[in-house]
Amino acid sequence: MASAIHTFRDHRDDVNCCALSPTLLATCSGDKTVRVYSLSDFSELPFSPLSGHGYGVHWCCFSTCESYLASCSTDAAVIIWSMGTGEIMFKCEHPGRSPVRVSAIASDSSVVLSGASDGTVAIWNFQSRTLRRTGTVTEASVVACSFTPCGQMFVTGCTLGDLKVWDLDLVQLHAEKDAHDLGVTCCQCDSISQADGEAVKFRLVSCGQDSQLKIWIISQHAALGCRMQLLHTLKAQSGPVLSCAFSNDGQLVASGSVDKTVALYDANHGSLLHTLSQHERHVTTVAFAPALPYLASGSMDKTVIMWRLGGGGSAQCAEATAAVCQGRKRAGHSRLLVSDWAEEHVAAWLADEGLEELVSIFRRHNIDGPELLGLTKDTLAKELHVDSVGLRGKVVRKIEELRAALVGSPAPDEFLCPITQEVMKDPVIAADGFSYEREAMESWIGAKNRTSPMTNLPLQTTLLTPNRMLKMAIARWRATQ
Template sequence: MVSLICTLQDHRDDVNWCAFSANLLATCSADKTVRVYSTRDFSELPFSPLSGHGYVVHCCCFSPCGQYLASCSTDATTVIWVMDSGEIEAVLEHPGRSPVRVCAFAPDSVHLVSGASDGTLALWDFTSRSLLRTGGVPDTTMVACSFSPCGQLFVSGSTYGDLRVWNLELKPLHAEKDAHDLGVTCCQFAPQMHKVTDADVIQFRLASCGQDSLLKVWTISYIPSTGCKMQLLHTLTGHTAPVLSCSFSADGQMLVSGSVDKTVIVYEASQGTLLYTLSQHERYVTACVFSPTAPLMATGSMDKSVNVWRVEDGCSTQEAKFLPGEEAASSCEGVPGAKMAGHSRLMASDWSEDDVSSWLREEGLEVLVDVFKANNIDGPELLALNKETLATDLKIESVGLRGKIIRKIEELKMESMCTGVPEEYLCPITQELMKDPVIAADGYSYEREAIQSWIRTKNRSSPMTNLPLQTTLLTPNYTLKMAISRWRTSH
C-alpha cells in the first residue's frame, strides 16, 4: 500500500535530489538551496534553507550517522553541513574546478566520492576532509555514484552510458560499457550483500537507470584477490520515457524509480514485479529515495515539489496497482506547518495517545477520540483492548461500534503475522531474535553485544565473509529493529 501523506512546495525551481537520514529529509534544487525537514512532522528546520552554493545544487547525501550533509553544485564544490546547526563545516573544491554532479558517502563515513562534468572522480578522506586521489573517464560527465555495502567498492555512471566499478585506489575493476544507451542517470547498491557458499565471492545487487527508459538490476560478484564481474538480472520496462532516478528500500525488497513520463514506479526488487504506479507529479520526476528507518519514500520533481509517501509492503500483491491523484491520501500541500499523522512512522506498540487519536480519525472512528483520550489510551493499551474492557472500562454501549474497533485492532495485530521467526530477524552469530540490531562494516546485521564480542575476540574478521572488517564502526539498523518490534507485537 502506498499513500501520499505530504507535499512540500518550498523550492522555487526544479528539485534535483532527495536524501533521508534517520530523522531528517534533505532536498536540493536548481534554486541554489538545500532544504532540510524533520521526518517527525515534515516541518522545515529553523536553519533551513541552506544557501552556501552559488549555482545549481545537483545532489545531496547524509553521512551514515546523520550528523553531516554533503551537497554538490555547478559551483565546483561539495559543501559539508553540520546538521546540529546548519553551519558549513568544510568546502571541498573539486580538482580542475569542474561542476560537481554527484556525491556519495561510504557506509563507514571514512570516504566521500564526488563526480564532475569533466569525467573526473575525487575520493576524499572524510575524517580529515582532504583529497586522497583522483581518477575518472575523459570526455564524459559523471552523473551517478554509489558505494557498496562493504565500503570497499563504488560504482560510477556517466553520460557515456557505461557503469564502472572502482576500488578505493581508484583503479577500475570492471567496465560495463553501453549499460544504458544514451547515458546513465542514476545507480544505487542494495543495502545487503551475500557471500557465495564455499567460495571467496561476495555478491551485491545494483540498480541503474538511464536515458533509454530502462531500469536495470545487476549482480556484482566481487573476489578480493582477482576482481569483479557484472551480470544483468532484470530489465524493467515500466516507464515510457527516460528514467532519472532509482533507489532500493532499506531492506532491499523494493525498488523505486522516477521518470520523464512524470510517474513513480515501485517494484518488488527480487523478481522485478511492478507493484505500484504513482502519477501525482506534474512534471519530470528527478529524484526518489526510501527512508532508512521508517516506511517512507520521497520523490522530487521539476514541478518544484517533493512528495512524501507512506509505503507498507505487508499487503502488497503481485498485481500492479494504480493510484490516481484523486484517490491519494490527503496532502498537506500549501498548508504551512502541516503535519503527517504520527502513527504512520511508528509501530502500533510505540504509538502515543495522539497517534491513537490520529488512527481513530483515519479509520472513521472520530466519535471515540474523546473517550480514548479521557482514558489515556496509547499504543500498548490499544492493542490490549477487548470487548469487555471497551464495554466496562470505556463505557462504549454500541455493540456494533465495539465490534468495529475490535476488528480494526485485530487488523493492526495481523499486519506482520507470519509463521516462525523470519531468518533475517536472527543474529547470524547467536541465531537468536535480535533486540538491538546493528550493521557492521561487512554490510550484515548482528545483535550489538554479539558482534562487539566477536570483534574483541576474532581479530576483526567478518562472521559472514571471513574478510577483515575495515572498521569497527557499528550503525544501528532502525528499520530492522522496527520490523522485529512489529513481529514480536503480532506474536
Template sequence: MVSLICTLQSHRDDVNCVAFSGDLLATCSADKSICVYSSRDFSELPFSPLSGHGYGVHCCCFSACGQYLASCSTDATTMVWSMDTGEIEAVLEHPGRSPVRVCAFSPDSSHLVSGGSDGSIALWDFTSRTLRRTGVVNDTSIVACSFTPCGQMFITGSTYGDLRLWDLNMNHLHAEKNAHDLGVSCAQFAPKMMKGTDGCVQFRLASCGQDSLLKIWIVSLLPSAGIKMQLAHTLTGQSAPVLSCAYSPDGQMLVSGSVDKTVTVYQADEGVLLYTLHQHDRYVTACAFSPTAPLIATGSMDKSVNIWRMEEGSSAQVMLLLFHFADEKAAFSNTEGRKACGHSRLMVSEWSEEEVLAWLREEGLEAVTDAFKSNNIDGEELLSLSKETLSSDLHIESLGLRSKVMKKIEELKMVPVYNGTPDEFLCPITREIMKDPVIAADGYSYEREAIEAWISTKNRTSPMTNLPLQTTLLTPNRTLKMAIFRWSTSQ
C-alpha cells in the same frame, strides 16, 4: 497500497535530489538552495533553507548518523552542513574546479565520493575533510555514484553510458560499458550483501538511464579476486528516460522516477512492477525511501516534492503474492491502480458504490463508510461532494474527518484524464501538446519556448541525451505542426 500524504513546495526551480536521514528530509534545487524538513510532520526546520552555493545544487546526501548533510553544485564545491545548526562545516573544492554533479557517503561515513562534469572523481576522507584520492573517466560526466554495503568499493555512472567499480585506492576494478544507451542517470547499491551459490560475496545494483530502462545487476566478488557483473532484470515500466532510482532500507523494493512524469515501485528481487504513481506535472528527477518509516519522497521539475506513504500490508512479499494469485485486471489494476493515482477522473466517475467503499477503506476512512453506504454514493456522486454536503446530507459531524475526506477526493480530481494524445505531439520537456515545434541539434523536436529556456539555463546540453548541443540553432518543424493541427481539429 501507496497514498500521497503531502506536497512540499518550498523551491523556486527544479528539484534535483531528495535524501532521508533517520528523522530529516533534505531536498536540493536548481534555485541554489537546500531545504531541510522534519520527517515526522514535514515542517521545515528553522535554519532552512540552506544558502551557500553560488549555482544550482545537483545532489545531497546524509551521513550515516544524520548529523551531517553533504551537497554538491555547479559552483565546483561539495559543502558539508551541520544538521544541528544549519551552519557550513566544510567546503570541499573539487579537483580542477569542475562542476560537481553527484556525491555519496560510504555506509560508515568515513569516506565521501564526488563526481564532476569533466569525468573527475574525488574520494575524500570525511573525518579529516581532506582529499584522499582522485580518478578520472575521460570524455564524459560522472552523474551517479554509490558505495557497496561494505564500504570498500563504489560504483560510478557516466553520461557515456558505462558503470565502473572502484576500490578505496581508486583502482579500477571493473567496467560495464554501454550499460545504458545514451547515458546512465542514477545508480544505487542495495543496502545488504548476499552470498552466492558458490559462496562468493554478491551485491545488488540498480541503475537507470536515458534508454528508458531500469536495470538490476548482480555484482559478484569471485574467489580469484575477480569481479563479475551480471544483468538480472531489465525493467520497462516507464516510457521515457528514467532519471532516478533508490532501494528501500531492506532492499526488497525499488522506486524510480522518469521523464514520463511517473513514479514506479517494484518488488526488487523479481523485478515485478507493483505501482505506477501519477502526481507530478513534470519530469520526476529524484526519489528516496525513508530508513525509519514507510515513506517515499519524490522530487520533480515541477518544483515540488511529494511524500508517499506505503500503507500497512503493502510489503513487497505481500504484493508479489497478490500479483501472482489475484486476477490482474480485476484485483490489481482496478484496486491498486486507483489507490496509486494511476486512473483517470473519468474512471473514478464510473466506480460502483462497492468500489467507493473499498476506496474509503484503503484510505483509512472506515469511519464514514456507513454514511456513504446508506446514501448510495457511487463514483460520480463522490466527485461532486463538498464539505457542506458531507455535513448536511451525509451527517458527518467531525470537521477534521470532513476535511480528510475532501483532501482525498481532491487528490482523485487532480489525476488527469488520458485523452489518447500521440506521444510524438508532446514536447519532451513540458509533456504538453506542442504549438510551435522546432528541431534541435540533437534531432528531437521540442516546444520552442521550452527548449529556448532549457538552452539558456542548462549549459547547452540535450534534454534527451544529456550530451552537448553542437549548435543552438532551432529549425521549425512545419510537418509536425501541421500533423498536430490536423489531429487537434479532428478531436
C-alpha cells in the same frame, strides 16, 4: 498501495534531488538551496534553507548516522552540513573546478566522494577533511555514483552509458560498457550484501536515457575478482528514467521518469507493483525513508511529494510494503530508551503507530518520553483534551506495550558475537557467512588467523561487510532493555 500524504512547495526552481534519513527529509534545487524537514510533522527545520552554494544544487545525501548532510553544485563544491545546527562543517573544492554532479558518503562516514562533469572523481577523508585521491574515470560526465555496502568500493555511471566499479585507490575492478544506451542517469547499491561461498555479493540498480531500469548482481571474489551480472531489465516507463533507489531492506525499487511517473517494483521478481502519477513534469529524484514506510519524489514541477506505502492495492503490493516496514518500525527513535525520548522522538513514535492526529497536541503540551509513560486515560481526557474515547484507549494500549517492553528479555543467540560471546555493536559478515563483532574479527584476522572462527576452514577473503539489518535488530532489542 501508496498514497500522497504531503506536498512540499518551497523551492523556486526544479527539484534535483531528495534524501531521507530516519527522521529527516532533505531536498535540493536549481534555486541554489538545500531545504531540510522533519518527518514527524513535515515542518521545515529552523535553520533551513541552507544557502551555501553559488549555483544550482544537483545532489544531496545523508551520512548513515544522519548527523551530516552532503550537497554538491555547479560551483564545483561539496559542502558537508551539520544536521544539528545547519552550519557548514567543511567544504570540498573539486580539483579542476569542474561542476560536481553527484556525491556520496561511505557507510562508515570515513570518506566523501564527488563526481564531476569533466569525468573525474575525488575522494576526501571525512575526519581530516583532506583530499585523499583524485583521477579521471571516464571521458564523459560522471552523473552517478554509489558506495558498495562495505564502503571499500564504489560504482560510477557516466553519460556514455558505462558502469564501473572501483576501489578507494581508484583501481578499476570492473567495467560494464554500454550498460544504458545514450547514458546512465542514476545508480544505487543495495545496503545489504551477503557472503556466498568465497564471494561477497550485493545488488545495484541503475537507470538511463534508454527508458530502462536495470538490477544487477555484483560479486567480489578474492581469486576471481569483481563480476557483474544483469538480473532484471524493467521497462514500465515510457520516457528516460532519471532516478532510482532501493528500499532500505532491498525488497522494493522505485524509479522516476521523464513521463512524469514514479514506478514501484518488487526488487526480487522485477515485477511492477504500482505507478504513481501526481507530478506535472519530469520526476528527477526518488528516495525511500530508512525507518518509515515513506517514499519521496521530486520533480521539475518544483515540488516534492511524500508518499505513504501501504493500504490498498493488490495483495502482492501489501506484502512488499510489509517487507519494507518489517523489523524497522520506530528505527529513528528506538535507539534510545523510552525514558530518554525527547519531544521529537514521541512525535515520531505517534506517526509510526498511525496516531499522526495527536502529534500537534503532544507537541503543544511538551510530551517527552517520561511524560508519555505517565499518561493515563484521565490525563489524556482532562489535560490533553483528547475527546475520542476510542483514541484514548488506543494510546493507552500503545503506552502499556512500551511499559511492558521495558521489562527486557535475554539477548537472542544471533545477537552474540561467536568470538566474544557479547552482544554485538558493529556486526560484520565475514567470508564464512557468519556475523562477528567488527573489532573482534579484525583482531582475529590481524593475528594472522586466515581460518574461520566457526568452521576452522580457510577464509578466502578478509573482506568484512557491515550487517546493517542485524545491527538494526540489535538496536531495537537494546531499546527494550
